Amino acid sequence: MKKGLSETCYRFFVNLANPARLSILEQLMNQPMSVNELAESIGQEQSMVSHNLKPLLECNFVYIKRDGKKRIYSVNKETVGALFKTVENHAEKFCPTGGKCHLKEG
Amino acid sequence: MKKGLSETCYRFFVNLANPARLSILEQLMNQPMSVNELAESIGQEQSMVSHNLKPLLECNFVYIKRDGKKRIYSVNKETVGALFKTVENHAEKFCPTGGKCHLKEG
DNA sequence: TTTTCATATGTGTTATCTTTCATATAAGCT
DNA sequence: AGCTTATATGAAAGATAACACATATGAAAA
Numbered sequence: 001m002k003k004g005l006s007e008t009c010y011r012f013f014v015n016l017a018n019p020a021r022l023s024i025l026e027q028l029m030n031q032p033m034s035v036n037e038l039a040e041s042i043g044q045e046q047s048m049v050s051h052n053l054k055p056l057l058e059c060n061f062v063y064i065k066r067d068g069k070k071r072i073y074s075v076n077k078e079t080v081g082a083l084f085k086t087v088e089n090h091a092e093k094f095c096p097t098g099g100k101c102h103l104k105e106g
Numbered sequence: 107m108k109k110g111l112s113e114t115c116y117r118f119f120v121n122l123a124n125p126a127r128l129s130i131l132e133q134l135m136n137q138p139m140s141v142n143e144l145a146e147s148i149g150q151e152q153s154m155v156s157h158n159l160k161p162l163l164e165c166n167f168v169y170i171k172r173d174g175k176k177r178i179y180s181v182n183k184e185t186v187g188a189l190f191k192t193v194e195n196h197a198e199k200f201c202p203t204g205g206k207c208h209l210k211e212g
Numbered sequence: 213t214t215t216t217c218a219t220a221t222g223t224g225t226t227a228t229c230t231t232t233c234a235t236a237t238a239a240g241c242t
Numbered sequence: 243a244g245c246t247t248a249t250a251t252g253a254a255a256g257a258t259a260a261c262a263c264a265t266a267t268g269a270a271a272a
Contacts, residue, residue, distance in 0.1 A: 053249095
């Protein structure tokens with residue numbers, strides 16, 4: 001474990017600690033999508049999706065590709081796949097409520 | 107990818123998206139420690155460490171063990187080790203600044 | 213049982229992030 | 243060029259979390 005990893009981790013996890021961004025990543029694990037397709041599939045406004053795609057793109061959690069007027073976003077499966085796998089494993093084995101943890105309510 | 111994983115992930119990552127909690131986990135990857143030892147090693151107040159240990163404990167990112175007056179905390183290496191490995195890999199391969207990402211400043 | 217050490221909890225202020233609405237940019241079509 | 247579609251950006255209000263300080267609990271020793 002390198003010194004200062006905490007700082008790297010912090011940016012990394014702050015980026016992920018948001019329900020809209022996680023939904024975006026989850027959707028993109030299925031298939032690449034345009035902004036409006038994402039907005040519809042997660043039930044959020046286009047501007048919100050754009051706002052949230054920005055930090056995901058900056059940290060290369062997602063990639064972008066032009067297609068006419070559209071911007072097709074895809075996910076970095078190596079990183080995001082690994083993360084989701086770790087979360088699933090943790091939820092199964094360690095989460096007392098099997099994934100329905102309550103960070104605050106308990 | 108199961109439906110609703112986003113919700114699980116959210117709690118999970120919110121828990122991690124905090125510099126004090128990440129420092130705690132980083133320290134505990136080296137060795138189990140008491141609260142005061144943790145406080146000293148990360149340079150934070152005892153009350154802050156306690157506050158931050160609480161959610162880590164609730165989600166079983168860390169474990170606790172009594173030792174006289176002290177409470178010795180240890181880390182869930184399976185989950186936290188996997189996460190740190192993923193972050194390191196991402197920082198090396200994908201982070202444009204090699205781990206010194208700027209979520210906001212750029 | 214009082215004192216001390218170790219840790220946990222409560223609270224209010226400050227700082228940060230989220231969200232929405234309005235607007236800007238940008239590409240392609242007519 | 244003007245229009246339409248697609249996406250990005252700005253800014254302000256509202257929601258949420260962090261932090262520091264004070265205090266409470268709890269265990270052990272005297």
